[in-house]
Amino acid sequence: MNKLLIALFLFLDLRIATAQSGLTATQAYDYLQGERARARVPQNGMDKPPVDSLKKAEQILLDALTYYHRPDVQDLAKGSSSLFYRKSDISFDLARIQAKLGNNEAAAKTLIYPLTGKFASAYAGYITEMNEFEEVRKDPSIKSMLAKGQAAARLFNSTALKTPYKANISEDEKVAGLSKLWSEAKYNFAYFDHIPDIDWDKLYLEYLPKIRATRSTVDYLHVLESFCAQLHDGHTDVWASDPILADSVARRPPIRPMLVEDKVLVLDVTQDSLEKTGIRPMLEIIRIDGTPVREYADRYVRPYQSGSTPQNIDVGTYSYRLLRGPKDKPVTLEFRDQSGQTFSRQLPRSGYTKLKSLPAFTFRILPGNVAYVQLNNFENDKALKGFEAAFDSIAVTNALILDIRQNGGGDSGYGWAILGFLTDKPMQTGSYSSRLYSPLRRARGETVVFEPVETNEHGWPANGKKLYKKPVVVLTSGQTFSAAEDFAVVFDVMKRGAIIGEPTGGSTGQPLAFSLPGGVMARVCTKRDMYPDGTEWNAKGIQPTVLVRPRVADWQAGRDTVLEAALAHLGVQKDPVKNKKKAKK
Numbered sequence: 001m002n003k004l005l006i007a008l009f010l011f012l013d014l015r016i017a018t019a020q021s022g023l024t025a026t027q028a029y030d031y032l033q034g035e036r037a038r039a040r041v042p043q044n045g046m047d048k049p050p051v052d053s054l055k056k057a058e059q060i061l062l063d064a065l066t067y068y069h070r071p072d073v074q075d076l077a078k079g080s081s082s083l084f085y086r087k088s089d090i091s092f093d094l095a096r097i098q099a100k101l102g103n104n105e106a107a108a109k110t111l112i113y114p115l116t117g118k119f120a121s122a123y124a125g126y127i128t129e130m131n132e133f134e135e136v137r138k139d140p141s142i143k144s145m146l147a148k149g150q151a152a153a154r155l156f157n158s159t160a161l162k163t164p165y166k167a168n169i170s171e172d173e174k175v176a177g178l179s180k181l182w183s184e185a186k187y188n189f190a191y192f193d194h195i196p197d198i199d200w201d202k203l204y205l206e207y208l209p210k211i212r213a214t215r216s217t218v219d220y221l222h223v224l225e226s227f228c229a230q231l232h233d234g235h236t237d238v239w240a241s242d243p244i245l246a247d248s249v250a251r252r253p254p255i256r257p258m259l260v261e262d263k264v265l266v267l268d269v270t271q272d273s274l275e276k277t278g279i280r281p282m283l284e285i286i287r288i289d290g291t292p293v294r295e296y297a298d299r300y301v302r303p304y305q306s307g308s309t310p311q312n313i314d315v316g317t318y319s320y321r322l323l324r325g326p327k328d329k330p331v332t333l334e335f336r337d338q339s340g341q342t343f344s345r346q347l348p349r350s351g352y353t354k355l356k357s358l359p360a361f362t363f364r365i366l367p368g369n370v371a372y373v374q375l376n377n378f379e380n381d382k383a384l385k386g387f388e389a390a391f392d393s394i395a396v397t398n399a400l401i402l403d404i405r406q407n408g409g410g411d412s413g414y415g416w417a418i419l420g421f422l423t424d425k426p427m428q429t430g431s432y433s434s435r436l437y438s439p440l441r442r443a444r445g446e447t448v449v450f451e452p453v454e455t456n457e458h459g460w461p462a463n464g465k466k467l468y469k470k471p472v473v474v475l476t477s478g479q480t481f482s483a484a485e486d487f488a489v490v491f492d493v494m495k496r497g498a499i500i501g502e503p504t505g506g507s508t509g510q511p512l513a514f515s516l517p518g519g520v521m522a523r524v525c526t527k528r529d530m531y532p533d534g535t536e537w538n539a540k541g542i543q544p545t546v547l548v549r550p551r552v553a554d555w556q557a558g559r560d561t562v563l564e565a566a567l568a569h570l571g572v573q574k575d576p577v578k579n580k581k582k583a584k585k
Contacts, residue, residue, distance in 0.1 A: 025080040028073050032086040035064040036093055043097075054101050061094040088114040092123060099132040108139040115145040124149025157514075165242035165519030171212055173517035174220045178204070178211045180514070181224060181238070181522050185231060187437060188512055190528045194308075194539050195232055203230060217518045218248050224520065225304035232539070234316075234481065234507030235525040237306040242519025247327040251349040255333075257285055259318040261552050264293045266335075267319070270356045279335070279345065282556045286342065287334035288322070297322060308539045309506035311478030319479065325349055338556050358406060361386025363394070368572035371397040372563070375418065378410030378483045387418050391466055399570045400468060402491075403475040405501060405562070409482025409508070416460045419490055421468050426459030427490050428532040434510075435526070453527065460490070472497035473566045476544055481505035486529070488542040493532060498569055501548055501562045503541035 039060040042053040049057075067073060068087050077084040091113045098107035114123040124146050127133045136142055161180055163173055182204045192200070207227050214220045224238045240246040254274060258267035264285045269275040288296040301321050307313030323331055327350045334344045360382035362374040371394045375383045387394075394400060402418075412429075419427060433450040442448075474491050476499055485504045492499060511523035530536050537543075548565045 023072055023076065025076040025083045028067075028076055029080070029083045029086065032064055032068060032083075032090065035060055035067075036090060039064075039093060039097075049100070051101065054097050058094065058097045058101070061090055061097065064090050065094070085117075085119070088117050088119065088123070092126070095136070096130070096132055099136050104135045104139070107133070107136045108142050111136065111142060112145070115142070115149060120145070121149045121153040125153060159515075161517055162515040163517040165217060165245045168216050169220065169518040174211045174214060175208065177220065177224060177516040177518065177520060178207060178227065180516055181228060184512065184514055184522070185228075185236070185524050188435065188524050188526050189231060189233070189236065190433075190435060190509065190525050191231070191233055191538065195230070198230060203227070217245060220518060221245065221249065221520055222304055224516070224522070225306075228522065229304055229306045231306065231524075232308060233306060233509075233525050234308040234312045234505055235509045235511045236523060238516070238520060238522045240519060241515070241521040245519045247350075249326065250324050251327040252323040252325070253331065253347040253349055254352050254355050255279065255323060255347075257318050257322050259314050260550055260555050262294075263552050264297075264318055264322070265552065265555055268358075271352050271354065272356070273354075274347075274352070277345075278343075279347075282338070282558070284336040284552075285333055286336050287332075287344075289332050293322075307505075307507075309478075309503070309541050311503060311541060312481070312505040312507055315478050315481075315505060323349070361390075363390045365393075365397065366401075366567065366572070368567065368570070369396075369398040370567065370570060370572055371400045372403065373400065374403045374406070375415070375484075375487075376404075376406050377408060378412065378414040378487070380410070381414055384414045384417050387421070391421060391468075395466070395468060397470065399471040399473070399572075401473045401475065401563070401566050401570075403563075404480050404484045404487060405475050405477035406479050407481070407484035407487075408479060409484050412483040412486040412508075415483055415487035416490055417463075419487065419494065419496075420461060420463040421466055422472055422491075422496050423462050423494060424464075424467055426461055428493050429460050429490055430486070431530045431532055431534055433528045433530075450528065471570055473569060474499045475562055475566060476501040476504050476542060477562075478502055478505055478541075480542075482508045485537075485542055489529075489531060489537065492542060498545040498566075499542065500546040500566045500569060501544050502550075503543055503547075506537065506539055506541035508538070 039057040042056045042060075043049040065087065068077075068090065073083075077086075091110050095107040095110040095114075098104075098110060111123075111127065114120070115127075117123075127137065127142070128146060128150065137146065161176055163169065182200070186200055192198075207223065210223050210226075211220060214223055221238065221240060228236060228238045240249055254270040255266055256268040256270070257264050266279070266281050266283045266285065268281060269279055285293050287293060291299070297317050301324075302313065302317045305313050305316045305321060307316050323333075325331060330346045330348045332344060332346045334342060336342045358376045360375070360377050360380070362376075363386070364372050366372050373387065373390075373394070375387070377383065400422075416427065416429060432453050434453050436449050436451040438446070472491075474488060474497065476488055480488065481504065485506075485508050488499060488504055491497070507525075508529045509525040510527040512526045513521060513523040516522055528536070529538060546565055546569060548562045550561060554561045
């Protein structure tokens with residue numbers, strides 16, 4: 001899941017109440033957001049825009065506030081939180097312009113509204129950081145309000161536990177790091193019912209001596225990873241945020257392995273010069289630093305890998321973390337080729353240039369006039385833009401295959417926007433819940449309950465302009481994760497076609513990220529995601545309509561049996577589909 005998704009849910013959850021004028025909350029919201037954008041145009045991204053440009057922007061925002069206070073808009077705002085909070089954002093935008101104009105007294109008065117609302121602590125943080133508010137911060141009333149807002153923010157975001165990296169941070173810092181992770185999970189983690197045998201407090205006590213016994217920050221990080229892994233969730237983990245610490249634990253050669261059946265194969269080599277030396281896709285990795293590869297994974301990687309399902313843990317263990325280690329320590333790999341010959345290479349974990357990246361979008365026409373589209377990530381709008389640009393070519397095909405087997409997620413909205421081309425009706429995106437913790441209810445003997453959140457009554461909209469009506473198939477694997485699984489859920493509910501391949505990773509949600517001492521970050525999943533009817537798929541994965549598991553022999557022969565199954569399902573008969581990562585001879 002993602003930052004943009006929260007805003008999109010708020011937007012789509014506007015209650016389409018209608019006033020006498022016929023105006024809707026959505027229309028009012030759109031207008032005010034448009035005026036905010038229009039006010040930014042005269043400033044043209046400049047730190048010090050001309051005075052006339054600032055005055056023009058100021059008037060646009062003053063007019064927007066006048067619009068907001070119209071009786072019909074006020075009535076709509078009562079039923080729409082997204083519309084209601086436009087006043088806070090517009091007021092903040094206006095105060096910035098007033099401060100740039102030198103009207104500090106006016107800016108201070110304008111800021112009172114956002115600094116007394118629900119998101120006061122967030123605005124206080126912005127006001128404290130922004131240079132244009134330097135003089136405004138001296139106003140007595142603003143100074144007092146900022147202090148209150150910062151005090152509220154410090155409760156959960158104090159920098160006291162965000163200590164910098166050192167080779168060996170203090171024992172107190174280490175204990176504080178474990179304690180912070182324990183407490184954030186205790187009060188925020190969404191899936192304790194998935195691990196009923198875990199006593200979280202008891203586990204915390206068991207890990208205290210382990211954390212105290214560490215003799216370096218690297219060891220401390222590994223203990224935190226092991227502790228976090230006990231929660232068995234793909235959106236709950238720990239990582240090195242400090243570059244020096246990351247150099248000590250998280251660098252790897254440009255090779256991506258993959259567990260296929262019981263063997264570890266090279267899935268991809270992302271540097272041409274390394275591939276030219278004979279390190280190529282579909283080689284088998286049999287030993288790492290002299291240890292059999294499966295034994296190495298079980299000893300040095302799997303205990304520290306968070307994951308919601310066996311396939312999620314396997315992907316994390318073998319595809320993402322298997323070859324990680326210190327930047328300055330090469331790794332020795334022993335390979336076996338298809339003829340059974342073995343050879344060893346010592347590979348640096350750093351120093352590589354001109355690395356190839358997996359494109360977000362690829363498209364080609366297969367025999368039978370079938371469009372084959374790879375959607376490899378939703379980290380940005382590149383996959384969506386690629387699909388939009390290629391749609392006219394896709395529209396004239398007989399069928400469409402959407403391959404999300406290597407899509408690790410990103411922003412769910414981009415994927416849903418692509419699905420909007422496949423239907424003329426709004427799409428159901430799921431049901432969601434989060435823990436509702438009340439100290440008062442606990443004092444009365446009640447337990448933690450879950451409340452529905454972000455219910456999307458009106459669904460995600462169809463494209464409305466372009467529609468693909470031909471048969472569609474989606475390909476999935478254990479690497480299909482997070483926002484890509486949100487994509488698969490919506491496609492499954494649409495009943496638009498078959499899902500073919502392997503079960504997905506089985507994890508999505510809204511993680512809460514926080515800092516830990518020593519240059520470490522962590523996150524805890526706070527939201528349960530389900531099918532619209534409440535059926536849970538977390539810790540299970542989205543199940544394919546047609547299960548096809550790749551085999552070693554097929555991979556090494558360059559055959560893509562999942563894609564072959566998709567073509568067969570669509571009624572296309574052809575020779576075996578060759579995988580682009582076919583082994584070179």
